[in-house]
Amino acid sequence: MPSSSAASPIVAAAGGSFLVESRTPDEVFTPDQLSEEQRQIAATAERFAREEIQPRIAAIEAKEPGVLPPLLRKAAELGFTAVDIPEEYGGMGLDKIGSTLIVDHIAMLASFSTALGAHIGIATLPLVWYGTDEQKRRYLPKLATCELIGAYGLSEASSGSDAMNIRTRAVLSADGSHYILNGEKQWLTNGGIGGLYTVFAKIVDRETGAEEFSAFLIEQGTPGLTVGAEEHKLGVRGSSTCPLVLQDCRVPKENLLGEPGKGHHIAFNVLNVGRFKLGVACVGGARLALGQMIRYAKDRRAFGKSIAEFGLIQRKISASASKLYAAESMAYRTAGLIDSRLAQNAADVEPSKIPRIDVPRIVEEYAVECSILKVYGSETLSLVSDELVATMGGYGYVEEYPAERYYRDARINRIFEGTNEINRLIISGWLMKRAMKGKLPLLAAIQRVMDEVTQPPAFGTGGAGGALARETALVEAVKRIGLFSAGVASQRFMTTLEEQQEIMADLADMICHVYALESALLRARKLASAGSSKAAVAAAMTGLLADEAMALAEQAARRVLAACGEGDALATQLAILRRMARFTPADAVALSRVVAREAIMLGRYPA
Numbered sequence: 281m282p283s284s285s286a287a288s289p290i291v292a293a294a295g296g297s298f299l300v301e302s303r304t305p306d307e308v309f310t311p312d313q314l315s316e317e318q319r320q321i322a323a324t325a326e327r328f329a330r331e332e333i334q335p336r337i338a339a340i341e342a343k344e345p346g347v348l349p350p351l352l353r354k355a356a357e358l359g360f361t362a363v364d365i366p367e368e369y370g371g372m373g374l375d376k377i378g379s380t381l382i383v384d385h386i387a388m389l390a391s392f393s394t395a396l397g398a399h400i401g402i403a404t405l406p407l408v409w410y411g412t413d414e415q416k417r418r419y420l421p422k423l424a425t426c427e428l429i430g431a432y433g434l435s436e437a438s439s440g441s442d443a444m445n446i447r448t449r450a451v452l453s454a455d456g457s458h459y460i461l462n463g464e465k466q467w468l469t470n471g472g473i474g475g476l477y478t479v480f481a482k483i484v485d486r487e488t489g490a491e492e493f494s495a496f497l498i499e500q501g502t503p504g505l506t507v508g509a510e511e512h513k514l515g516v517r518g519s520s521t522c523p524l525v526l527q528d529c530r531v532p533k534e535n536l537l538g539e540p541g542k543g544h545h546i547a548f549n550v551l552n553v554g555r556f557k558l559g560v561a562c563v564g565g566a567r568l569a570l571g572q573m574i575r576y577a578k579d580r581r582a583f584g585k586s587i588a589e590f591g592l593i594q595r596k597i598s599a600s601a602s603k604l605y606a607a608e609s610m611a612y613r614t615a616g617l618i619d620s621r622l623a624q625n626a627a628d629v630e631p632s633k634i635p636r637i638d639v640p641r642i643v644e645e646y647a648v649e650c651s652i653l654k655v656y657g658s659e660t661l662s663l664v665s666d667e668l669v670a671t672m673g674g675y676g677y678v679e680e681y682p683a684e685r686y687y688r689d690a691r692i693n694r695i696f697e698g699t700n701e702i703n704r705l706i707i708s709g710w711l712m713k714r715a716m717k718g719k720l721p722l723l724a725a726i727q728r729v730m731d732e733v734t735q736p737p738a739f740g741t742g743g744a745g746g747a748l749a750r751e752t753a754l755v756e757a758v759k760r761i762g763l764f765s766a767g768v769a770s771q772r773f774m775t776t777l778e779e780q781q782e783i784m785a786d787l788a789d790m791i792c793h794v795y796a797l798e799s800a801l802l803r804a805r806k807l808a809s810a811g812s813s814k815a816a817v818a819a820a821m822t823g824l825l826a827d828e829a830m831a832l833a834e835q836a837a838r839r840v841l842a843a844c845g846e847g848d849a850l851a852t853q854l855a856i857l858r859r860m861a862r863f864t865p866a867d868a869v870a871l872s873r874v875v876a877r878e879a880i881m882l883g884r885y886p887a
């Protein structure tokens with residue numbers, strides 16, 4: 281497989297800075313600027329999905345023994361499981377855009393993507409980032425080839441979201457050679473096929489009783505380790521999900537991963553990448569479902585014509601395509617951000633110290649973008665799967681066709697890697713913390729908007745100022761509404777704002793829409809200036825997204841303001857909001873038809 285090195289002038293902007301700065305199209309990475317090598321990576325992944333995964337779907341879903349692990353090993357032969365492993369440990373050390381392309385284009389069956397995603401992400405990265413040289417030499421080459429399949433055990437029966445509250449405990453043996461673990465882990469993806477488990481437990485000091493949250497590498501077959509029965513799930517039925525029982529499980533001291541007491545850094549930092557990869561897998565899944573929606577709509581006839589000719593079916597296609605376009609644009613923009621930050625650090629560091637680049641810290645810089653992609657991507661996939669079922673009518677509801685499976689499979693993405701509720705709290709909470717630490721000039725931006733709100737807005741004429749001028753103005757308006765709402769909420773609740781979860785979630789939704797719409801817009805502008813044949817459809821999708829973002833922002837802001845004030849003060853703030861949110865809507869019917877007709881003509885996702 282080729283490497284995916286890309287030379288591009290992408291700006292390694294600070295995480296979350298999209299809220300307070302404006303970028304030009306050249307400064308962000310978009311899928312349209314993939315190199316020939318990168319396109320080959322995507323094509324190889326797509327071919328694998330078609331030739332290797334598709335014929336085995338029924339067998340994987342039925343959990344036939346001996347199907348999934350050999351298929352993972354086959355994927356490993358093409359390097360798909362070695363992407364994030366450094367070359368010196370048997371990996372490929374591919375950049376983030378390269379690994380994004382694989383996760384995106386291998387999407388054919390959610391069960392396979394779940395198994396692969398857990399293996400290459402949350403199960404392998406803890407070792408890549410925090411392992412000792414000896415641990416890496418022992419395990420990484422086997423993880424790269426899938427001789428060992430990885431699993432990640434953080435959740436327990438009584439603590440999923442509340443991960444710091446785990447009950448599994450570890451004590452050092454009297455001779456100091458082993459940690460003895462007791463507890464029960466729940467829901468391990470790849471649990472039943474795993475060869476190496478990254479397990480989180482609190483080390484208890486025998487004398488003081490002090491507890492340190494820590495991570496351990498546990499091999500299958502370790503005395504005291506038992507894998508429980510497979511869960512029977514709503515979706516991703518072909519993936520393995522099992523509990524893990526640790527009963528006086530003796531883990532060699534050398535298998536402590538990272539430092540005692542730092543396990544939560546490991547657990548949470550890898551989740552940033554886990555969320556990113558999950559969002560990308562949702563993009564791939566949504567593209568697959570949309571393709572089926574379009575093809576079915578073209579073939580199915582009712583009332584003497586193809587149902588693709590009906591406006592309401594076209595609206596399903598265009599709404600699905602637009603959300604997918606936004607999610608895809610965010611995914612590749614974020615991958616480009618991470619890659620350019622890594623490249624910048626490599627340039628700043630002496631060559632001899634390059635292996636010491638703090639990758640987890642660099643990825644953590646983009647924690648908010650990763651959470652946004654997770655939330656927006658998973659909700660896009662749910663929408664597209666639902667619209668696929670709707671488009672297929674009764675055929676969407678029966679097992680004979682894949683729509684029913686897509687619908688069931690989509691739901692888990694809003695639960696694992698941090699539920700979407702938790703991720704919404706992370707999005708607004710993380711930005712607020714960064715602002716308080718002075719790492720992001722968010723407070724100054726909020727203050728600026730609060731000072732400016734009495735001035736009339738500089739947009740709203742609808743269409744003046746050239747192509748995509750309306751959408752450009754709407755991105756800025758949604759940002760201003762978000763900042764204004766955050767300002768009002770901060771003034772009202774100050775340090776207790778995080779306790780107002782409904783407000784935090786509304787702020788998070790506005791933030792998600794800013795990143796989604798801006799990413800879509802910058803890509804559409806890039807396509808327009810390149811004279812691309814996709815420019816018109818990209819502009820139409822951006823127009824639809826802009827109206828949706830504006831409507832959502834206004835509604836969310838209204839709720840936030842009403843929760844923060846009353847009487848004259850509220851009336852004044854609502855008047856300010858009305859002025860900020862004044863805009864001329866696009867003709868969404870016409871835009872929807874432009875998008876749908878292009879998709880129907882091409883027989884696929886049109887961007």
Ligand SMILES: Cc1cc2nc3c(=O)[nH]c(=O)nc-3n(C[C@H](O)[C@H](O)[C@H](O)COP(=O)(O)OP(=O)(O)OC[C@H]3O[C@@H](n4cnc5c(N)ncnc54)[C@H](O)[C@@H]3O)c2cc1C
Pocket residue numbers: 398431432433434435437438439440441442466467468469470513516521692695696697698699700701702781
């Ligand atoms: C198929 C599958 C595979 C999985 N794979 C893995 C894996 O490989 N490794 C692993 O460690 N775990 C895994 N999990 C576990 C998964 O990450 C958890 O189920 C998830 O984090 C939610 O935790 P919970 O189930 O305990 O729900 P809870 O945390 O009890 O949440 C229940 C509800 O309460 C909400 N909630 C909880 N806390 C808050 C709060 N503070 N504020 C507002 N709302 C809140 C949640 O959003 C949710 O709606 C998997 C789960 C499934 C179903």
